[in-house]
Amino acid sequence: MISFLYAILVFLVLRFSVTLFNFLSNPKLGLSLRHYTDLISICVDAKDFTGENPLDDLLTQDYQQIEILVKLTGDPMLDYHWNTAYGHHRSVHLLGPGVDSRKEASGNYLLFLKPSVVLKNGSLQSMMHRMKTFRLTLLSVIPAQVSTGFPDIFFQPLYNFVLLGLVPLRLIRLSGSPLFSAGSSECMLFDKKVYLKEHWLDGLFPADIGGIEMIKLVKEHRLKTETLLGGRLVKSYAHGSAEVIFKRTGNRVYGLLGNNIFALLCYLVLVVAGPVAMFFSLNLNLLILPAGLIFLSRIMQSFLSGQSPVKNLILHPLQMLVLGVSLIFTAAGRFIRSQQK
Known part of the structure; x- marks a missing residue:
């Protein structure tokens, strides 16, 4: 169990490092004052x-x-x-x-x-x-x-949450x-x-x-x-019903994970199941580091994405639940379709 918790902590540090790199490098399309005439x-x-x-x-x-x-x-x-x-x-x-x-x-x-x-x-x-x-x-x-x-407050931040981390x-x-x-x-x-x-x-x-x-x-x-x-x-x-947006979110995030079921399962364990296991296994003092890493990562991702950091922090547990469910449904749907061919 200790090894598993260490693995979760290492993953949180790595994800925070990637997010910090993105935040400091600010990979946004900036406004240019140059004028071009190419068609x-x-x-x-x-x-x-x-x-x-x-x-x-x-x-x-x-x-x-x-x-x-x-x-x-x-x-x-x-x-x-x-x-x-x-x-x-x-x-x-x-x-x-x-x-x-x-x-x-x-x-x-x-x-x-x-x-x-x-x-x-x-x-x-x-x-x-x-x-x-x-x-x-x-x-x-x-x-x-x-x-x-x-529905967007649950679905909208998920793609950039995965991407920027x-x-x-x-x-x-x-x-x-x-x-x-x-x-x-x-x-x-x-x-x-x-x-x-x-x-x-x-x-x-x-x-x-x-x-x-x-x-x-x-x-x-x-x-x-x-x-x-x-x-x-x-x-x-975003356009379409909540069901359409739900499926689209799962497909987009699944694509970021290389459309690989093994990578998907590992990501779910590290991002969804891991912090939950930490919450129930560690005392309050030991939770400060992982909670701080998640807190700071969500703030940086929110500012980069032009989203509300307060909403994302408050809804983080529900968004992670939606992320997990959408990825499981996406992987299951693709597996079933591959077996039917």
């Missing part, structure tokens, strides 16, 4: 969008050198709405369901964007600055999640090792020339294989990539 081709899929005017936020960006390539659904009613709303706009190109938007792009850069992501003014300039300054092939931005309902984000660019890989498929900016030259994805969009896998793929080709937090410039609004 950016934004690739979106009409079937993912809802609402009356889904592209208005993009069209009102302060960065005007953009073209938006919309892959239509093939549904006559939906496509008619898109043609009516945006068919006349010179920056919007509506493409048929079988057309590859990447090959139709005229820009020097390709931006793959999910409908839940909102780009603030200055975001595209800042992303271009990172691409050009560090000669990146891929820049992946993890949007800051904006709360849209009561596992991966030192600045080392993704500084190290060529695939071990330092993390990213989001919600917002990915590519150098189009390199992207098309390498023929990485035949018939697949980056989102189809996931952000982490895409980062690893770029590193395997010995090309430069970077992952940053969206901060105030790139935000994401």
Whole structure:
């Protein structure tokens, strides 16, 4: 039992160290005052969008050198709405369901964007600055999640809680090792020339294989990539029912753990079961160190993520319970599906 408690304590120290590194290095997309004129081709899929005017936020960006390539659904009613709303706009190109938007792009850069992501003014300039300054092939931005309902206070902080305690984000660019890989498929900016030259994805969009896998793929080709937090410039609004958000959270966190059941079980033991065992096994004086490590880690993660540290500290036990349940359900669901094939 003592060895197990020591292992938990060592893990808490390591997680705190990674979180402290992220906090001090501040891996956020910073606002750049430089101006660029390169054309950016934004690739979106009409079937993912809802609402009356889904592209208005993009069209009102302060960065005007953009073209938006919309892959239509093939549904006559939906496509008619898109043609009516945006068919006349010179920056919007509506493409048929079988057309590859990447090959139709005229820009020097390709931006793959999910409908839940909102780009603030200055975001595209800042992303271009990172691409050009560090000669990146891929820049992946993890949007800051904006709360849209009561379930979000339990689900929203979990991904960044795992991410910022596992991966030192600045080392993704500084190290060529695939071990330092993390990213989001919600917002990915590519150098189009390199992207098309390498023929990485035949018939697949980056989102189809996931952000982490895409980062690893770029590193395997010995090309430069970077992952940053969206901060105030790139935000994401959760959509869907509580059940949908629950499943999405489990899948995203499971991906951070390499989609490996053994890694998942180890993480659950160290993060959920371990602190509980410490609480019931140690006296109050000995609990000060692990409690302090958890306390400080949550505060730093909250500030980096733009979340309320008070809420995260108060709800920490419930959030860990939700994390454990979502990961178990995700792993069980994937195991069952693999057995049915």
